[in-house]
Amino acid sequence: MRSDDRTASPDGRWQWLDLRLVPAAGAVWAVSLTAPFLAPWLLAAGAVAALCAAACLRRRRTVAATVLLAVLAAVAVTCGTSAVRGAAREASPLRGPADAHRAVEVDLRLDGDPHLLTGSGRPRIVADATVTALHEEEHVRRLDAAVLLFAPEEGWRRLLPGQPVRARVVAAPPRSGDDVVAVLSARGPPSVVGRPDAWQRIAGGLRDGLAEAAARRLDERPAGLLPGLVVGDTRGMDPVLVEDFRRAGLSHLTAVSGANVAIVIAAVLWPLRRRAVDRRVQAAVAALALVCFVVLARPEPSVLRAAAMGAVTLLALASGRARVAVPALATAVCVLLHLDPGLAWDPGFALSVIATAAIVLLAPTWSRRLRERGWPPLVADALAVSAAAGLATAPLVAALSATVSLVSLPANLLAAPAVAPATVLGLLATIAGSVSTPAGDLLVWCAGWPTRWLVLVAERAARLPDAAPGWPAGPLGAALLALLLTTAGWVLWRFRRLRPLAVAALTGLVLIGWPVRQAVRGWPLPDTVVVACDVGQGDALVLPTGTAGEAVLVDAGPDVAAVDRCLEALGIERLPLVLLSHLDADHVGGLIGALDGRVVGTVATGALSPADDRLPTVDALIRRAGAERIRLLPGDRREAGAVVLEVLAPEPERATAGAEANDLSLVVRATVRGVRVLLTGDLGAEAEARLRTSGVDLRADVLKVPHHGSADADPGFLTVTGARAALISVGGDNTYGHPAHTLLETLARAGMRVHRTDQQGDLAVVGSADEWGVAARGPGP
Known part of the structure; x- marks a missing residue:
């Protein structure tokens, strides 16, 4: 042996x-x-x-x-x-300017598509790039330095990979462990100094053609998904749909992966095998198709690792030797890590390797056992592959996302029949559309049907209650889930008599336990006044109006998924009024997640600086939701069911071009069943002191602590509110030191009991003026 x-x-x-x-x-x-x-x-x-x-x-x-x-x-x-x-x-010449944080002029080229970031201020992109020249006074130094680039969207978003440009940037050293020479930050658009390679221009034109055809022929969500599914172009993807795919365990379909490579190779080899073409010719044709696909989909890490596995398989085919999957996988790992050592820290790479290993080691045996018990071969293969990949990757997914998708297996089984048709038709549409627009549009229309099915599966699976419950994050969470799955698998394998009992228990949980949990889950609590959602480092507060499924929303947090999850848990389907305290990303970054799929009435802001260039983007989101935006001024009063809102600040004359966005935060007192809640946005100490001395009535029972507990606070302002409870919406992993120790001491001296979302999760003030208290749901994902 x-x-x-x-x-x-x-x-x-x-x-x-x-x-x-x-x-x-x-x-x-x-x-x-x-x-x-x-x-x-x-x-x-x-x-x-x-x-x-x-x-x-x-x-x-x-x-x-x-x-x-x-x-x-x-x-x-x-x-x-x-x-x-x-x-x-x-030894790179760029290291000196980076260590000194100097501004320099460089020639560079992007190594991949830029990715759009959300943040306060103008939209920005991040991209991997290579600096080819450093301009220092009268000298030009040629180099080849890998960098991480941050830049404004304008002038950078539409650049093709390989496009030579020149830009003025500020260089900074990378973090410890980063495999780049420097981190560059550009403040303006670049100057084009050359053209990308012809193959990059052709690939870019084909990708744009598919995206344009999809936008013409399909609805918004399928139109954004199809280019992502086929060629990895996710520029048009709806952020809410991306979150739905993640919650449903289908996120691998929103980017090019091994499934795409397998479909491309199978589609190319099928007619050749039917004609008994020599295996070496088959391998050569498939290799050419694989190279073309990598160029079209961009040589991103997910594409490269999938292509490497495909290349090893094709070598085995050409040599005539039996395919040995485990050595092929090991070889692919070694080759990819030598070409790009940064993949070692890429979670997607680890997921790909683990999933592939599970498919080649476990799926064949599981599929054979199912066929022996009478399952149809196609169903047996699909179930075995989905189960093997899903179970093997579940611990790592749980560690990364702090959730466990309970609907992943059935969602993948339902989605599987649509993936190949959508991919093949999409690729044919990409090629045909470059020759004939009507032909490309027809194929896109055909690809739209399986794409719509994928959207439907993701939306319905993600909307199921408890579709993705929370789980401990990090190595501990991964080890715990791995131990649980391994133990359960060993027990069921070792003691066969327990298998019927396990099936019966699982059936009982689905048919009885799950509905009972929804009936007695205890959230939202009756007589809820306000809920401070746990959205990380940001604000999102919900005030139920007293009508089922309806609430006023104040700010939307930094993340699409977090605010949507909170509103979904509260059963909110209608938002007659949405208040945005100001337009920083930690308050409006998740706005589309709050508005999408809900009936929205009016969105209100306070007085904004005329220099705030973020308003057009926010207005576009509001119009997309079918709502209108209004401006509220001090003295205005609004009512929505049981919620009464009084606007206290800011005064419109303070909204000058040089005003700080935080100090222009909309300050509102909400009263629900006699309980007063002071909502303060991100006010700083100077604005707080000015408001305190203006004579405005600031009395409240509950204080939403300004600016996530920043030390930049006026103690007099906090004290004059007379509040008995303080809610701090703050992220546990923030790097700002929030909440500040000095502020916590001030709140304690003022007699307030402090409640924090980073420690307690969603916070609910419950009751009425006669008797009220604060309840916590517990930390979430």
């Missing part, structure tokens, strides 16, 4: 499960993880030590020695290449 394992197939033949390359792949991954944190000389020493150890073993002929030699060779090569990369980074 060799060191590799072997199992018997149903026809009695032996099949080898060769694991000898797995330790080498693990060694490459481990070194790639740690290399960015080690000095080049230390890595070089590690390479020399590994070579010396290998020399001592070179005469051994045992299987164990062979495996160990492969591991030592992997360590030596990875340490050596990492040392060279590290030395090159430290």
